[in-house]
Amino acid sequence: MEGLAALSGTVTLATALGVALAIDRAWGEPPAWAHPVVAMGRYLGALGPRLWALPAATARLGGALAWCLGAVLVLAVALALDIGVGVLTAADAPLEQAVLRGALLGVLFKPLLAWRMLRDEVRAVDHALSQSLEAGRSRLGRLVSRDTASLSETEVRESAIESLAENLNDSVVAPLCWFLVAGLPGAALYRFANTADAMWGYRDHRRWMGQWAARVDDVLSWVPARLTAVMLYLAAWRRPDWVALHAEAVRTPSPNGGWPMGAMALLLGVKLGKPGVYTLHVKGRAPLAQDTPQALRWAGRAVVLTAALLTMGYGLYEGYTHV
Template identity: 35%
Template sequence: MSQASLLIAALILDALVGEPNWLWSRLPHPAVLMGKCVSWLDHTLNSGAKKRLKGCLAAAALLLGGLCIGWLLSFLGPIAEVLIAAILLAQRSLVEHIKAVAIGLGQSLAQGQKAVSMIVSRDTGEMTAPQVARSAIESGSENMSDGVIAPAFWFLVAGLPGLIAYKMINTGDSMIGYHNDRYEEFGWGTARLDDLVNLLPARLTGLLLAAVGGSLRQWPEIAADARRHRSPNAGWPEAAIARALGLSLAGPRSYDGEMRDFPWVNAKGAKSSTGYSILRAAEMLWRAWGLALALLVAFALIF
C-alpha cells in the first residue's frame, strides 16, 4: 500500500474510533510516553550553564529518537502502521473536547470554564462566557493543525518516522517551549524546531478552513491577521476560522494571573462568541477534515 492509502485508512479509523477510554485507561498513551521522554530531558539537562545549547541537544534527541522509533515500528507492517498513525491523529477527540465546552456552557458558566480548562493553558477561573467560547474555538483551530493536518502531512512525507518525530517535537514544545524563567533558554531549540515543522501544515490548515468556510476571497486579510498573531503558525488556522465565522478571536488573556495584551484576530468581527459558535466551529473542523480526506484520495488515485 502507498503512504497515501495508509494515511486515508488511519484518518478514517481515527474519525470512527477516536480515543477509546477502555484502552487508554489500561495502557499508557503514546503521548504520555513522549511526555516522559521530554520530562527526562528537562530534568537531566535543564540546569547549570549553556542552557540554550543543552536545549538544542534535547530538541535533536527528540527529533532523532522519533525518527528511529518510527523506523523500527515501520517494520511491523502496514496494518500496524495504520493503527499507530490513527492513534497519533486526533480529529475525533479534538472535536469532542471543544463540543464538551459548548455542553458545559449550556449548563453553567462554571461548567464551561471547567471544560475549557482541560484544553487551554491560560487562566480560566475569571473568564466570561464569550471568552470561554473563544478559547474553545481557538484551541480547536490550532489543534486541527497540530493534531491532525501536521501529523498527517509528515506521515505522507516520511511515513511513521516523520509522524513520530513530529509528535515528539510537538510534545516537547507543549511542555518546554515557554517564555518563562525555566524554559526561555532551554526550550528555545524545541520551540524553533516546532515552528519549522508546522510552517507548511499551519498554512495548509488555514487554506482548508478558509475553503470550507467560504472565506478564500479574504485570504489577504487572513494572512495579515495571521502575521500579527503571537505565534508564527497558530494564527493561520485561527484567522481562517475567525473570518469564516465572523468572529474576533485571540486578544487579551491571562496566564498565571498576569494579563497579556495580545492582538485580536479579525478585530472587526463579533466578540460575543457562544456555545452555538463552538458548535459551528466543530462543524467546520469536520468539513475541513473531509476536504483534506478528499484531496488525499485524489492524490492517491493520481499518483
C-alpha cells in the first residue's frame, strides 16, 4: 500500500505538470476575466498608488500589511480549490484518482505559469526588429519595463534575450518548483509574490512601499533561479561552469536574476546588459539575429527538462520515504 501511495503521488504530479504544459502549448493564457494573475495585479495596482504616497515608515508597514493580506486571500482561494479537487476525485481506485486529480490540478495550475506567452513575446520582438528598429523598440516595450525609445538594435536584442532568461525563472521554473513543494497554494503564493515585486519593487521614491514585496520575492526565487541556470546548461548539453556563472550572477543588483541571465550570456557567448546598471560577459560579442532563436530553443528544452527532473526527483523521494 505504501508503494501504491508513492506511485499515486508521482502520477498526480506528472499528470498535473503534463496537463498544464499541454494547455499552455495549445491555448496559451486564459481570458483576463478568468486569469488569477490578472486579479492579483488588479489588487496590487489598486493599492500601490495609495501606499507610495505615504511617509517612508508608514509606506513600509502599509506595504507589508497589504502584501500579507493579499497573500492570505490568494492562499485561501488556492487552498479551497485544492480541497475541492480532493473531494471531487475521491475514489476507491488510487491510480484512477491520481490521474483525475492530476488533470484537474493541471487545469488550475496552468494560469500560474506562462511559457508560451513568454516565448511568443520574445519571438515577436525578434520579428519586429527584422522589419525596423522602431518596430523592435515598440514591441520590446510590451516585454520590459525600461524605456525603449533610444535603444539601439543591439540593445533591443540584448533586452529581449535577458527578459527571456529572467522570466523563464519567474514565469515557468519557479512556479513549477513551488507547485512541487506546496501544490496549488505554493504556486499561487509564488506568483502573487513575483507579481507584487514586479509592480511594487521599485528602486525610486516608491521603494519603501515595495520593500517587503521585493525581499519575499528574493527569498522565494533563490533556489529556482539557480535551478533555471542549471537547466539552461543542460538544455545546451553543457556542464555548468560554476565559477564563471557565479562571477556573472553577482554583477546584477538582483540576487537571483543574474543567474539565468548570466547562464544565457555565457552559453551564447554574447554580452548582455542594462545601460548604466550592469554588463554580463563583458568579453562576449554583441548578440546577432540568430542568437534569439537559439536562446528560445534552449529555454524550451529547459522547460521540459525541469518538469521531468522535478517529477523524477519527487518519485525517487516518495519511493525512498515509503520503503
